[in-house]
Amino acid sequence: MHTLKALRPVARDSTAETFLAQLARNCHTRGWAFGTSCNFSAVVSREPLVLTITATGLDKGLLSPEQFARVDASGGVIEGSGGPSAETALHVLLARVLGASAVLDTHSVWSTILSEHYADARGLWIEGYEMLKGLEGVKSHTHREWVPILENDQNIARLADVVEAKLAQCPNVHGFLLRRHGLYTWGASLEQAKRHLEILEFLFEVTGRTQIPTHTVAG
Amino acid sequence: MHTLKALRPVARDSTAETFLAQLARNCHTRGWAFGTSCNFSAVVSREPLVLTITATGLDKGLLSPEQFARVDASGGVIEGSGGPSAETALHVLLARVLGASAVLDTHSVWSTILSEHYADARGLWIEGYEMLKGLEGVKSHTHREWVPILENDQNIARLADVVEAKLAQCPNVHGFLLRRHGLYTWGASLEQAKRHLEILEFLFEVTGRTQIPTHTVAG
Amino acid sequence: MHTLKALRPVARDSTAETFLAQLARNCHTRGWAFGTSCNFSAVVSREPLVLTITATGLDKGLLSPEQFARVDASGGVIEGSGGPSAETALHVLLARVLGASAVLDTHSVWSTILSEHYADARGLWIEGYEMLKGLEGVKSHTHREWVPILENDQNIARLADVVEAKLAQCPNVHGFLLRRHGLYTWGASLEQAKRHLEILEFLFEVTGRTQIPTHTVAG
């Protein structure tokens, strides 16, 4: 992924967990991380690959830096209490294939709505917005960004294969939607991943408020 | 209710009140608990049944752990200043019949709108969303969740009978709407009840933004 | 106004200003008090009538208890730095005619939209909602609440006459809208006024999201 050339691995201290816990609480406040199903991860080592990732089943509104587990390239827990989420495999995949240093999986109202509305088109184009320049590597508002939409699947191994194939097809995307599920985005640093999340959610809301049709009643 | 098998009674200390007061203030911030009419309760004892419940007429934006009363299985106050809400009978019912450890009654804009729009159908189906997995016992986004809608009634004894009959019909629901009133949801723990509230409100907003018809004007 | 029988005059200490400053900041956070044009007041003495009211031209997001002036029945400043708002006459009127102990003038998006949409009808009916019970004296969701809409006017003396005549016609209202301007509501106590504000804003949003027509485009 050309946008991640300036790779910045996260140091093996508490910084990543502190950053991600604060981000998770912030996302919960915004309504992008209700329930316990969102996950946030960061690479803490490249050789061998180690990720720190939110443990499963936690309230993101109260998340603390202690509530992360460390997993290896196979997704197995090597440190930390609490099992990792079933979706850990997707985080590992994005870190491995794209070289992402941080991966965010959030569930907002607008991303959920768009993921259904554009499902038949298997994605949506977003173009012409200044805010697109917040996506790494984008230099002009004339950029056309493709956001793929993949069918949701409870079989995460199978889903990971589908994601990997899609990313091979579309190596320059900055995120993708799972249908009626939510958004995956990432970055070459914690800050960049947070920026991509904010930019995509902003553009989803603009798109949703202007493009999603409403039912009408007489009068 | 199969979802509440892992019953976790709340200890008789201040934990439940602290948790619920913070949740109430959070709901107020989100606009889900304006005015003073919402109520939050938790089971503090099973034998005999004792609930701690928000005293009547309080600003949920300023709620403190001291502003709860303890009531017995008949809804009578056994401890704490301030009378309980008239709706205490519904909280006791849910704790008794479903084994709920915490009951939340909130009034959001979207739950109010949906409770009217789907009133003739006496409920709404929500299906196909990943977020449904935040409802206890749900393992896949393919789940179909029924949210019953009951007519609002100022006669709480009569309403309690209607609720009890409806829950006997639909034992697997995770919440119900009172028409033009709001949501009742619950859980086998404080955390689970909070999760159900967030999940249902999220799904109500998605449903409301895509399914509620709008009036149109020419042009 | 029958709803204000249990009159609770505000003590002459800092309580009213502290309460109102916090409420003003809260309203600013919600987007109900942008710019500097909203005003918040409370009665600090009945005989003679003295109100404490936000001084003119202040950022409500930063309001402190020191930024209030005290005015007499004629609206003249008797204490405090900073001139009172031009709309002080309306606050004094509501305290005098209705016996209100606190008066809130806020400008939300939904109140502004409704005040235009229902202007030709000179008001709107709101009925059938449980939240109506948050309005003092309302005992059932079957209540029908009339919210008058008055034409906006920069001549405050003339506007005060119009308001007084309208309140003589509709003595049981809990608030009124000024067209394309915002809401005036009040209460027999600070807490009651805050409750009325929250209830009315909630009901305005429900009404706005379901009743305000949208323009449509093909497709």
Add this chain to the structure above:
Amino acid sequence: MHTLKALRPVARDSTAETFLAQLARNCHTRGWAFGTSCNFSAVVSREPLVLTITATGLDKGLLSPEQFARVDASGGVIEGSGGPSAETALHVLLARVLGASAVLDTHSVWSTILSEHYADARGLWIEGYEMLKGLEGVKSHTHREWVPILENDQNIARLADVVEAKLAQCPNVHGFLLRRHGLYTWGASLEQAKRHLEILEFLFEVTGRTQIPTHTVAG
């Protein structure tokens, strides 16, 4: 610009940076400053002209008073670490041509939507709202405010020429939109610029919710 007669230059201490950093964080919370592309500036000296402006590429949700650079009339950095934004030239222009003491460039959902919807008309009229009186120099809700919309352009020098020409045509505006980009507004003081931002965003939301057409589906 007649509205800026009472010019209040900002003192050369940390006040401006503290004010703007707090405002930036506030805007980020509201979703008006996602990503890193918004900029906030203030005049710290008139002779010679010196501005303090947010350094480029910063998360506005975490902005601190230290993260500003000082630039001269040519936009060159004379103090502070971090390069200034490419859009610095627009800030300098507004300070020079209009005598603005503070300039705010924000990106909200509604300003973005309106900037596209009214692009063919090259602007939008907003009239009849009490909140217009929050714009400096406006004395009545009957005021008609013109908000110009300019085509977005990555060539900032060329864009600055277009802005300067537009302001010569429309010297009384309080802000302008860049198409699919966002809002520029300003004031004769930090407080006035903040007020203009809030007023314009409020009026954009009212306009957006009532005037922006939606697509419809059958049923």
